[in-house]
Amino acid sequence: MTSMTKSSPVSVAPNPPGDRTPRLRRVLDAVGVQNISLLIALGALVTVIGAQNTNFFLVSNIKTIGTTVAVMGVLAVVQTVVMIIGGLDISVGSAAGLTSVVSAMVFTDQHSAGIGILAALGVGVLTGLFNGVVIIYGRVNAVIATLATYAGYRGLANLVSDGRAQGYTGTDSTFVFIARGAIAGIPTLIWILVAIALAAHLLLRYTDIGRNIYAMGGNPTAARLAGINLNRYVIGCYVAAGLVAALAGIMLTARTGSGQPTSGSQGLELQSITAAALGGVSLRGGKGAIPGTILAVLLLGVLQNGLTILDVNSFWQDIAQGFLLVVAVVIQQRRRGTRAIGLP
Amino acid sequence: MPDASARLAMRDIRKAFGGVQALRGVSIDARAGEVLALVGENGAGKSTLLKILSGAHLPDAGSMTLDGKLVAFSSPHQAHAAGVRVIYQEPEIIPHVSVAENIYVGELPRRLHIVDRRRLIARAREDLARYGFGETLSATTLGERLSPAQRQLVEIMRALIADVRVIAFDEPTSSLSSVEVDALFRLITRLRDDSIAVLYVSHRLPEIFRIADRVTVLRDGAVVGTRSIADTDGDELVSMMVGRDLTSMFVRQPHETGEVVLSVRGLRSDVVDDISFDVRAGEVVGIAGLVGAGRSELAHAVIGSEPVRAGEVRVDGRPVRIRSPRDAIRAGIGFVPEERKAQALLMDRSVRDNVSLAVLRRLSAVRVVRRRAEHRLTTEFVQRLSVRTSSIEQLVANLSGGNQQKVVLARGLAMRPRVLILDEPTRGVDVGAKAEIYHLINDLAGDGLAIVVISSELPEILALSDRVLVMQAGRITGELARDDASEERILALAMKEAA
Numbered sequence: 001m002t003s004m005t006k007s008s009p010v011s012v013a014p015n016p017p018g019d020r021t022p023r024l025r026r027v028l029d030a031v032g033v034q035n036i037s038l039l040i041a042l043g044a045l046v047t048v049i050g051a052q053n054t055n056f057f058l059v060s061n062i063k064t065i066g067t068t069v070a071v072m073g074v075l076a077v078v079q080t081v082v083m084i085i086g087g088l089d090i091s092v093g094s095a096a097g098l099t100s101v102v103s104a105m106v107f108t109d110q111h112s113a114g115i116g117i118l119a120a121l122g123v124g125v126l127t128g129l130f131n132g133v134v135i136i137y138g139r140v141n142a143v144i145a146t147l148a149t150y151a152g153y154r155g156l157a158n159l160v161s162d163g164r165a166q167g168y169t170g171t172d173s174t175f176v177f178i179a180r181g182a183i184a185g186i187p188t189l190i191w192i193l194v195a196i197a198l199a200a201h202l203l204l205r206y207t208d209i210g211r212n213i214y215a216m217g218g219n220p221t222a223a224r225l226a227g228i229n230l231n232r233y234v235i236g237c238y239v240a241a242g243l244v245a246a247l248a249g250i251m252l253t254a255r256t257g258s259g260q261p262t263s264g265s266q267g268l269e270l271q272s273i274t275a276a277a278l279g280g281v282s283l284r285g286g287k288g289a290i291p292g293t294i295l296a297v298l299l300l301g302v303l304q305n306g307l308t309i310l311d312v313n314s315f316w317q318d319i320a321q322g323f324l325l326v327v328a329v330v331i332q333q334r335r336r337g338t339r340a341i342g343l344p
Numbered sequence: 345m346p347d348a349s350a351r352l353a354m355r356d357i358r359k360a361f362g363g364v365q366a367l368r369g370v371s372i373d374a375r376a377g378e379v380l381a382l383v384g385e386n387g388a389g390k391s392t393l394l395k396i397l398s399g400a401h402l403p404d405a406g407s408m409t410l411d412g413k414l415v416a417f418s419s420p421h422q423a424h425a426a427g428v429r430v431i432y433q434e435p436e437i438i439p440h441v442s443v444a445e446n447i448y449v450g451e452l453p454r455r456l457h458i459v460d461r462r463r464l465i466a467r468a469r470e471d472l473a474r475y476g477f478g479e480t481l482s483a484t485t486l487g488e489r490l491s492p493a494q495r496q497l498v499e500i501m502r503a504l505i506a507d508v509r510v511i512a513f514d515e516p517t518s519s520l521s522s523v524e525v526d527a528l529f530r531l532i533t534r535l536r537d538d539s540i541a542v543l544y545v546s547h548r549l550p551e552i553f554r555i556a557d558r559v560t561v562l563r564d565g566a567v568v569g570t571r572s573i574a575d576t577d578g579d580e581l582v583s584m585m586v587g588r589d590l591t592s593m594f595v596r597q598p599h600e601t602g603e604v605v606l607s608v609r610g611l612r613s614d615v616v617d618d619i620s621f622d623v624r625a626g627e628v629v630g631i632a633g634l635v636g637a638g639r640s641e642l643a644h645a646v647i648g649s650e651p652v653r654a655g656e657v658r659v660d661g662r663p664v665r666i667r668s669p670r671d672a673i674r675a676g677i678g679f680v681p682e683e684r685k686a687q688a689l690l691m692d693r694s695v696r697d698n699v700s701l702a703v704l705r706r707l708s709a710v711r712v713v714r715r716r717a718e719h720r721l722t723t724e725f726v727q728r729l730s731v732r733t734s735s736i737e738q739l740v741a742n743l744s745g746g747n748q749q750k751v752v753l754a755r756g757l758a759m760r761p762r763v764l765i766l767d768e769p770t771r772g773v774d775v776g777a778k779a780e781i782y783h784l785i786n787d788l789a790g791d792g793l794a795i796v797v798i799s800s801e802l803p804e805i806l807a808l809s810d811r812v813l814v815m816q817a818g819r820i821t822g823e824l825a826r827d828d829a830s831e832e833r834i835l836a837l838a839m840k841e842a843a
Contacts, residue, residue: 207708214690222689227668
């Protein structure tokens with residue numbers, strides 16, 4: 001143990017370290033090995049796809065990638081937060097479907113986009129609150145709890161919508177602005193992703209709340225003994241996940257022009273978890289950050305778009321995604337130094 | 345002296361964990377047809393010796409012979425095959441299958457992988473009756489329904505059907521009722537009469553005089569001596585167990601203490617009962633007791649991390665309601681837990697993250713942690729506690745045990761507590777860091793902090809404490825002033841009980 005320690009007695013530089021380390025090394029440390037690997041993979045993917053079909057580089061196509069990843073991206077961001085605290089939320093896709101239906105149906109009933117959006121956000125908060133309460137007060141494992149609500153929320157969405165698309169929002173200016181509008185030439189959907197990602201990043205990196213979230217994921221006992229109210233944090237994270245799922249639902253409604261119980265939201269849970277794991281978020285909690293997740297979201301978006309452009313059978317996309325999730329976790333385990341076999 | 349008649353002979357066994365030497369050349373002889381008791385204080389090396397015997401640990405040096413033949417076990421499986429069994433307090437029992445299946449696990453009677461259940465039950469009934477357990481243990485009871493005593497019986501049966509030659513019991517009576525203890529002792533007598541070598545580890549002296557033929561005393565990982573049970577008494581054994589080397593030890597100067605800071609009255613939890621004590625400003629109160637006496641549980645009850653059934657806690661004379669560690673920190677009670685890796689440290693985060701963890705809110709403006717304030721706070725404590733680290737951004741996992749412990753202490757001090765509870769503050773740290781931590785505790789008391797030190801090491805308790813509370817079975821069984829306290833007196837209070 002002692003051999004790892006620098007033996008200079010009581011030496012604490014007044015400034016953070018790195019004054020004498022080479023610049024390249026410092027850049028590498030700041031960006032992180034994981035993110036560099038992702039950047040390399042992204043670069044390779046872009047090169048391969050671009051070489052096959054130069055339409056890939058058209059501004060319109062890049063905008064398409066941006067808007068298609070926006071929904072999955074916001075969910076991946078909030079999934080990152082939930083996973084850092086040591087949880088998992090499988091129900092985000094179903095909650096997005098449910099809130100999509102709610103936003104469209106309330107909008108149709110009330111003729112107000114604002115009320116529809118607020119209703120969806122409210123329902124989203126309730127879905128997250130329910131998850132959190134079941135996990136904390138029912139002492140149910142997060143995977144099981146959200147697997148149950150994954151089925152439950154989807155059933156609810158189908159029930160209230162009769163299993164069909166509901167309402168028509170394609171003529172409402174607010175929904176149209178969300179779906180196809182732009183600020184400073186950049187689509188609104190991308191702005192929403194940027195805003196959510198930035199907010200989560202600032203929260204995790206600069207506030208005591210974020211630091212406590214990392215501490216809880218890293219060592220819950222230590223966090224509790226240090227005076228952190230674990231229950232409040234866990235419920236807070238799932239409520240945030242529900243709220244962002246509602247935002248995703250509203251984005252879905254806007255994009256398709258109607259409330260969709262399952263179409264468009266199915267599979268978002270897998271995509272968001274894959275993105276977070278690929279971005280370096282530990283499945284055991286305590287590790288990971290938003291920039292990695294965003295890079296992974298881009299990677300998945302480019303992959304999906306590339307496979308479509310290159311006219312690959314869409315079933316391959318599912319296979320590729322499942323494969324990537326396994327690869328991401330295997331890489332995580334190897335980097336932790338876990339032995340390459342199971343039980344002794 | 346080597347004993348040719350020994351069934352089991354362990355010679356010059358050495359074992360170190362990290363920098364801590366747990367066994368420094370232990371030799372014991374267990375003869376067939378006798379009960380050899382092993383006694384010693386917490387940390388004397390009894391458990392480590394048993395783990396080596398059972399194949400759970402490999403010794404760093406030394407040899408073992410079984411009936412004159414050299415043996416070495418690198419897994420419990422090999423020890424079993426050689427006829428050596430260690431019965432732990434809580435044996436592994438498969439909860440959802442029957443006693444019969446639990447006993448014969450791994451060698452169930454079967455044809456082509458289809459278990460012959462009828463033959464299994466019949467054989468189990470037969471074997472249970474043969475060893476006299478026909479009444480106490482039914483072959484068809486499910487594992488999860490067994491009492492602690494019955495669980496041990498299952499483990500013993502596993503040994504007996506496998507033709508055991510050496511059987512060792514590790515504190516077997518700690519969870520047994522007196523009726524069950526009687527039954528266990530009848531069994532041990534019977535095993536001995538079947539000319540099996542029995543090792544019996546316990547810190548309950550009355551039991552040892554009841555069951556053992558000889559007793560070997562361990563202290564600080566070495567054998568102090570072996571006595572025939574007829575030639576010794578409790579006083580002699582206690583005096584052999586205590587008296588560790590104190591030459592390099594630190595001794596505090598007596599000094600004045602102030603007002604009562606922490607006052608606990610009638611505290612009761614699932615484990616501790618009727619706990620009342622005071623700690624004054626500038627005073628160090630030591631809490632001693634054997635493993636399982638409820639010392640850590642007492643600390644956890646005070647800071648609200650274990651549910652409290654009754655009792656009152658006052659800080660500076662004001663009653664405080666503590667229902668979580670958060671409340672305790674607010675009330676001015678700081679706590680440094682026993683297991684730094686499991687309960688305190690974020691191993692893959694920096695020294696800075698670890699020191700500031702409990703006070704982030706105080707360091708924040710509008711919830712944003714002020715980097716400069718955090719840096720200043722960490723640097724201050726790192727220098728004050730002489731934490732040896734290349735930088736405050738160094739990962740805690742890369743520090744030595746002693747420096748990790750100082751990081752945990754720094755977190756406790758950063759809370760600015762009125763009273764600080766330290767649970768095993770020097771466990772697993774090297775001698776140098778230990779001395780530094782003692783000096784720190786002395787300085788903190790000098791500055792008027794009220795301090796509670798929980799420790800399994802009696803020399804540590806004696807060196808640091810102004811007053812010693814001794815616990816046994818969840819209660820405080822005695823209080824000794826600094827000048828009256830000695831290892832003998834503490835041990836006498838800690839072991840005071842009817843067997």
